[in-house]
Amino acid sequence: MTTRLLFPTHLFQSRHGDEAFLEDAEAACWMIEEGDRAGHAWCEEKGYPGYTSYASLDDLPDRAPAFASLAEALTRLATGFAKELHWELPRKGLSLDALWINILGDGGAHSGHIHPGSVISGTYYIAMPPGSGDIRFEDPRLAMMMGAPPLKDEVPDALKRFIYVTPQAGDVLMWESWLRHEVMASRTDEARISISFNFGLAG
Template identity: 55%
Template sequence: MTSRSLFATRFYEGALNDALFVEELDHACRMLAEDDRAGRAWSKEHGYRGYTSYASLNDLPLRDPTFGELVKRLNKHVAAFATDCAFDLGGRKLKLDSLWVNILKPGGTHSGHIHPHSVVSGTVYIAVPPGAGPLKLEDPRLPLMMAAPTRDEEAPEDLRSFVYVAPEEGSVLLWESWLRHEVPPGTAKNERISISFNYR
């Protein structure tokens, strides 16, 4: 008797490997949060515990050369991930569609969601204090499992219903945009800063 895994879900873990550049991004994110009154107002109105530029600014790579440099680096990671996923892009490359800053205050969360109309989504982590909430990934088959029993606590990662990834500063995480994910609350005493993005 044999069994094998089918319909694999790819998840990419990379790194910027440049502490000085991560510091520059940290400064750029904090300055943006100070200057973006519309983003702060949107965050407050929608109960976002902290700040996000998601609904206020769509030109960060043009607005600040630090974000422009980040996009150049992310392009290489996304190209490698697209190859690993065996995407047939007809000789074209995936291109950045949107990029936004997230600054979560202690206790902040981001509920489960997907990124419609995109191919690859991801996050690069700028400040990850001890106890910061991880990235929680959900098995996309859950709505179809009907009467399936729960998994053993010691089940291999590829058989679990949820996988938790604890990033570090400079981590680059990528996944296909249909993969549901969230940020559960953590116990950190300081802000968790990340930059999220979508590619089409």
């Protein structure tokens, strides 16, 4: 008898930058945060638990060399991930459609969500002090499981309903944009700093 593994979900993980780069990137994030009045106003209006440039800035690579360098590196990594997925990309490949800063403090979290309109999404982690919230990925079949029995205590990752990842500073995580994920609540007063991104198909 043969058992086949069907429809696996891919999570790509890599590393980027040394300590000096992480320091430059963190300084650039704080520089942007300090001057982004529109971003702070949006965070206050929406009850965002920290700071994000998501709704206020769309030109981070033009604002600091660290962001420009990161954008180039992420594009290379995303192209490699697309090859692992065996995608037939258009001639122009992938386009980095969005790049934004996230700074979370004690209790800061992101509820479960997907990234509509994109094909690859992910996060680059700049500062992850002890107690920073993990990122949790949800089995995309969860809503269709109906009366599935509970799982045993010890289960291979490929069979779990949720996967928790504890990123370290310098880690890059990428996934297909339809994969539902959330950031668990941070349990430290120190800032959890990351840069999230979306890739689409270049026109």
